[in-house]
Amino acid sequence: MSSDDTCTLMNPFSKTTFEFPNLVTVWRREAHYESDPKQLLYKLVTPSALDISPDSLIAALTKDGGNGTLCISQPPIATYMVQGNRKPLQHLFDVAFFDGKLYAVSVFGKLFSLKFHNNLGSKPKIECVIESLGDCRGGPECIPREEVCTYRLYLVECGGRLLMVRRFIRRIGPLSRDYVFENMQTGGFVVLEADFHSNPCRWRRIKELGGHALFIGQHGSKSMPARECSGSEEDCIYFICDYPHPKYFSSPFRDSGVYNMRNERITPLMSQTAAPAHDAGQWRPTWF
Numbered sequence: 349m350s351s352d353d354t355c356t357l358m359n360p361f362s363k364t365t366f367e368f369p370n371l372v373t374v375w376r377r378e379a380h381y382e383s384d385p386k387q388l389l390y391k392l393v394t395p396s397a398l399d400i401s402p403d404s405l406i407a408a409l410t411k412d413g414g415n416g417t418l419c420i421s422q423p424p425i426a427t428y429m430v431q432g433n434r435k436p437l438q439h440l441f442d443v444a445f446f447d448g449k450l451y452a453v454s455v456f457g458k459l460f461s462l463k464f465h466n467n468l469g470s471k472p473k474i475e476c477v478i479e480s481l482g483d484c485r486g487g488p489e490c491i492p493r494e495e496v497c498t499y500r501l502y503l504v505e506c507g508g509r510l511l512m513v514r515r516f517i518r519r520i521g522p523l524s525r526d527y528v529f530e531n532m533q534t535g536g537f538v539v540l541e542a543d544f545h546s547n548p549c550r551w552r553r554i555k556e557l558g559g560h561a562l563f564i565g566q567h568g569s570k571s572m573p574a575r576e577c578s579g580s581e582e583d584c585i586y587f588i589c590d591y592p593h594p595k596y597f598s599s600p601f602r603d604s605g606v607y608n609m610r611n612e613r614i615t616p617l618m619s620q621t622a623a624p625a626h627d628a629g630q631w632r633p634t635w636f
Contacts (some may be wrong), residue, residue, distance in 0.1 A: 350451050357392070357406065366406065382534045391567055395445045396505070405464070407450055409443050411566075416440035418452065418474075421463070428464075428472065436460065436474060444503035444569075446510040451542075453503050453512055457481035457551060459542060472510065477549050478542060484551045487516050488536030490612040497535060500591055507558045510542040512551065515564070515587065517603075530602070532592075534614065537585050555609060557583045560578035566590045567634035583609045600633045 349355050358365045382484040391409045408419045416431040419439060439455040459478035491497060495518060502513040505517045515538060521531040521538055539562075560571045561580040563589050573583040574626040589603040 357394070364482075379564070390405060391443070392442055393445055393450075393568075405445050405450065407445075409440065411440070418443060419462075420450070430462075430472075430474075436476060437469075441501040442503040442566075443568075444510070446505045451477070451510065451540075453501055457484075457501070457512065459512070459549075459551075463512075468580065468614060478551060479548070481540075482550050484540050485537070486538070487514075488538055488612055491516055491518065491538045497537075498539050500533075500566070502564045502569045504564065504571055505558050505567040506562065506564060507573075511554075511571075512540045512542070513562065513564055513569070513585065514540070517591065524604070532603065534587060534603055534605065534607075535585075536612055537609070539585075539609065546572040557609065559583070561586060561612075563633075563635045565634050569634065570635065581606070582607070585609065586635075588635070590632045590634070604633075 354367055356365050356367050367418050391411075393407045393409070395404050403415060403422060406421045408421070410419070416439075418437065420428045420430070428559070436458075437452060437454060437460060441455065443450065443452045445451070452460045452462065454460070455478055457478065461475050461477050463475070464515040487497060487499075497516040497518045499517065500515040502515065504511050504513065516535050516537065517532050518535040519531055520533045539554050539557070541554050543550050543552045546552075557571070559574055559582045561574045562571050562576055562585045563569060563583065564572045565583060567590065572580070573585070574580045580586070585607040587604060587607065589600060591603075601617060605614045605616050606617060
């Protein structure tokens with residue numbers, strides 16, 4: 349963000365830049381990180397590198413612990429905002445581009461598509477593509493059914509499929525008022541594929557990623573063929589501790605690891621000697 353309130357998106361490898369003069373209306377918000385346990389969380393999504401062009405849509409999701417605000421921009425001046433506290437897009441969890449379209453997922457697994465006509469001057473057509481989780485409500489087999497867990501949702505494109513990853517977080521010790529997040533730990537994952545060919549469209553549970561590896565996080569998620577990532581394994585989910593305010597956990601790597609979808613086992617993301625000991629300041633860790 350520059351001094352004249354212009355936000356610029358830059359590809360750190362190619363140095364290609366796009367300017368978003370109006371994006372500041374969403375992104376420039378005060379957050380008292382030391383006192384506010386919710387902490388603003390930002391996510392910016394773009395079409396794939398092969399689809400991006402100077403007139404591509406760019407979506408920015410802002411969450412403050414409750415309802416999210418979705419800002420869609422089309423350089424250089426057009427901007428459209430969708431308030432997450434208004435129907436139908438309530439309680440937004442994540443957004444992602446897939447097959448040239450923008451999708452958003454909300455509580456209980458509702459999947460929406462947002463279609464724009466010629467420009468952002470008119471309201472988008474918001475369609476509920478999938479109504480609910482349907483028969484995919486259950487958790488991973490490694491967690492007993494009677495155990496109560498909280499969860500996070502992530503949308504990610506993987507090998508030509510749109511996936512929703514459900515991360516189940518369990519309590520592993522007595523509830524503490526001051527260090528509640530220190531007693532939370534990821535117990536497993538469920539991966540669902542959006543089946544657009546069924547009528548009606550529905551979520552379908554899958555057990556493999558077609559040789560890909562998933563890297564998930566609230567700031568951004570991505571899939572990669574495992575053979576292209578040095579040291580990564582097929583059908584594995586790489587996750588980091590992205591859910592609490594940084595002041596509530598001792599290490600940015602305390603709840604991170606690698607989840608193998610084939611055997612439902614979690615292994616450390618890195619060795620204790622390799623993990624940095626210092627804290628992450630006011631920001632959650634993310635993938636680069």
